[in-house]
Amino acid sequence: MDFIDVAQKRTSVRSFSEEGVSKEALREICRIGGLAPSVNNFQPWRFVAMANKDKMSELAAVVAQKIEELPEKSCELGEQIKKQVEYFSIFFEKAPAVIFVFVSPYESVLERGVTLTHDEVNRMRAYPDMQSVGACMQNMLLAAVNMGLGACWMTSPLIAKHEIAKMLNVDSEYELAAMMVVGHASHDFPPKPKKEIDTIFEFVS
């Protein structure tokens, strides 16, 4: 598919058919993700792909529990908002596959030579580690569209990121940064309206 078509066709898909996604397809999506630019070409990512319904339900239950445990504000909406957040956090259990994207800490060139801490440099540079993961995630989403699949970027399940990392047996040096659900869309999802370019673009001559 032409790149512009892929970018325009991409939209978040949260409802899937029963058809599975092969290990090879998941691997290829991650390979394309890994082509993304990253700070110092550090490629701070590591991918874990899962297509096991029982394990996905187990993880979803942990996420739901963590949301349930959140203290509510003293307003009527508290319970309702938690239900809504729960939906957008655990629908991955019904997807054919999920890819977990972990990030490892990087050392910037600057922190080797000046007294700023890693966190100070990271904040000053607007979190290049997470920006790298963002670039990787977008590559993965576009790869999925190009393969005729639907996908959705997720971070709300990260409320249980430590539990998820533990259940997946991932080295503690890595932190869960994002998830992508992927499968065959249950039906056509039209892309969401986006801002008109002239309302968000400025050119300084």
Ligand SMILES: Cc1cc2nc3c(=O)[nH]c(=O)nc-3n(C[C@H](O)[C@H](O)[C@H](O)COP(=O)(O)O)c2cc1C
């Ligand atoms: C960093 C990030 C985190 C997101 N986390 C979630 C999530 O946890 N659950 C969810 O249902 N959608 C999530 N989304 C998808 C957004 O809701 C979606 O991209 C947005 O509504 C725009 O819709 P579109 O992707 O169809 O253009 C996330 C998107 C991004 C970029």
